[in-house]
Amino acid sequence: MPPNNPRPVQQGLSCRLTPDEWSRVSDCCTEIRQFPAKSAISRKGEPLDESLLLLGGIVGRHVPGPHRDLREMVAIEVPGDFVDLHSFPIGSLDHDVTAITAVRVAVYPHSALRRLMRESPDIGLSLWALTVMDAAIHRYWSFRIGALRATGRVANFLCEMELRLRRAGLGEDGKFDLPLTQSDLGEACGMSAVHVNRVIRDLRAAGYCTFRAGRVEIHDMAKLREIGSFEPGFLFGHWSD
């Protein structure tokens, strides 16, 4: 390990690793890298030989369709999440990864992770678990888009973001920054930006929450969770608050 090895702070999803595991994973980090807002981090199909842990900022993952204007946001990563650990076992991704805000990431070369996994298969299992949690979040997004109508979708989405950002130490008391445009929100929830606007107006008028200038304030969490059919234990029951 180089003496100037960067050692990211443990937060968010990565808290599933024990401190010792985290320490040994951190040893694999070779670099801290930055991306400006709205820049592409990687593209579908591109060969990848490193994975990124998000340290600061918000990252979006989009599945592109056959036309430029047809795509869906399939995931959002918050600090503490691995952005593209999925590329480790398979060498590339099926989707685009984009920096929504300016972003700071820790770089983990696949070669180092592979070496670590050969030395300590149990750590490999813990990292595997992180990608499995990621898949569970994907499934919940399917549930949201498929089973709920527009108002419920937005409410449910805000509840998930509140929970995940709070777990990442980036919000409390139902207040947090969510630097997404209404168009972003529409792409994440499978609805038009115009309709997103109407829905958040209704949510504001009802007194449940506000979403303005990239900041969310939830005033009635119980009600928002109810109309969003949101259950905080949606991730295996591991997050129950």
Place this chain on the structure above:
Amino acid sequence: MPPNNPRPVQQGLSCRLTPDEWSRVSDCCTEIRQFPAKSAISRKGEPLDESLLLLGGIVGRHVPGPHRDLREMVAIEVPGDFVDLHSFPIGSLDHDVTAITAVRVAVYPHSALRRLMRESPDIGLSLWALTVMDAAIHRYWSFRIGALRATGRVANFLCEMELRLRRAGLGEDGKFDLPLTQSDLGEACGMSAVHVNRVIRDLRAAGYCTFRAGRVEIHDMAKLREIGSFEPGFLFGHWSD
């Protein structure tokens, strides 16, 4: 390895493993098990200490909502797919697993898989890759439901099923069995059963495909893929036909 160790045939997604890897994974199989149609295989949150490889039949995975009538089908497994390998790194699942048809599965105790992974981390990596492919399919489902409208969703879904079932050796020439009700299809595509009925009537009238009595016949694959915005390489470009 017991002398009467069942050795499942390799097909579908599991073809990503080398024959040697497959052989060593197969050694972990302790049992062949059956489930009747419409029976529950496992439920959300239940502790699991084994994973199942689907040998025959169709399995559905549902994320349940807070009410009985609110749920979404988030995945369908076909023979050759692991049904719940996601439970291996984490010990439980966030969703229900249901036998849609009568089902035959190969049982892999987690303890045996863990032993195998410690002996051969590279095989662990290959199994990890299978769960990563699974997540890619989840993302594609999000794309389908979020970015397409009803007709495109159904067309896209049928294209995916055609590809996966053909890959599993269970269909050719655009004809295959898909033992789902129109309600099932609605739960998978995020639409009402009534509207599913109208959409498949339109697809039939247009001469693109038929879906009757659990059997699909695609008459114009190019057209169906076009209106479904379906790209056969959706899985990392690994499946390109």
Place this chain on the structure above:
DNA sequence: CGCCAATTTGACGAACTTCAAGGGTTGTGG
């Protein structure tokens, strides 16, 4: 200030859900 992107609102039509009813098929028990 002036530009550009994002937000907001109205109007309209299209897409979709719900409710309701009828018909077909299958399996079961008399």
Place this chain on the structure above:
DNA sequence: CCACAACCCTTGAAGTTCGTCAAATTGGCG
């Protein structure tokens, strides 16, 4: 063999939700 129940499919009618188009407004930033 028939009657019946259960389930699925099919269609119509009516109402709701949502997308599209268009235009005005706001807000951030050089």
